Amino acid sequence: MASKRRKAGAGCLPDIESLGCQRSLLRMPDIESTRGGFGRGRLSALKNLMRAMVESRGYYLWHKAVLPYGVDYMRDISELSKTFELPIKTVFDVGAHFGETSQRALNIFPGCRVVAFEPAPESFKRLTTNISCSRFAAHPIALSDADRSGVLHLNRNDLRHSLLQFDSDAPTIEVNCRSIDSFCEEQGITSIDVLKIDTEGHDIAVLRGASRMLANTSFVYSEFFHLNDESQGANLFDLHSLLYPHGLSFVAAYTDSIERTSLGSFAVMNALFIRGCASASTSSVTYSHSTEHE
Secondary structure (H helix, E strand, C coil), X not given: CEECCCCCCCCCCCCHHHHCCCHHHHCCCCHHHCXXXXXXXXXXXXXHHHHHHHHCXXXXXXXXXXXXXXXXXXXXXXXXXXXXXXXXXXXXXXXXXXXXXXXXXXXXXXXXEEEEECCCHHHHHHHHHHCCCCCEEEECCEEECCCEEEEEECCCCHHHCECCCCCCXXXXXXXXXXXXXXXXXXXXXXXXXXXXXXCCCCHHHHHHCCCCHHHHEEEEEEEECECCCCCCCCEHHHHHHHHHXXXXXXXXXXXXXXXEECCEEEEEEEEEEEECCCCHHHCCCCCCCCCCCC
């Protein structure tokens, strides 16, 4: 179930009479009037009733088999990895925060190892407290385009700590920066199956530091703020221009939030790229979910 943007109320589901449903929704056919036991008519009415109850509490109800791409990126990666025979063995969680993505990856891909990077000290402490697993390793470093020292801005929102400055009064700390290429060479890592990047505007620099490893990367999931605007942070055009020559093609976009600013709107989005999908003219695999509401 994907939550709607408005917050669902607390407590139990409402009584049937409080749903404001059409009478036809609540009118169940007699069992004698249907064939095959429970009957399609009764089953359809029951499904409609359940959907109405769930949606009245602020949720949409979808069957996983018909969930469209662009809703749950981790599920999309799981399905596409099977379709395109791209096994998930190594996941990089760049900008791991408290381990939300790392934990999901460990759960969804039981055979994978997760390598997480989080340079903010308090976030790193929470990350290593939250996850204790032999398949998980965390590093208190920032990833960038080269091995060097960097200045991390500890913005008011701990989700927005970044090597870029967002809050003018944000305190700063010096952090150790590594490139993905350098780190992988040191650690003996030869391929990355999922590269997730959420560095609050520094994502392009991280990808530039992976010029060798991108040739051996199956999926990239990276944050962007604009379609084609270089004023601040990554944009989708630059992500595509950087990744396409390495054989990685755009799959879908995922919108986290849209904020109103003095200049208009500001959207925080993510894009998923996959290896091999772009030579789509030579592929016999149909790349789409049905969008039927189940």
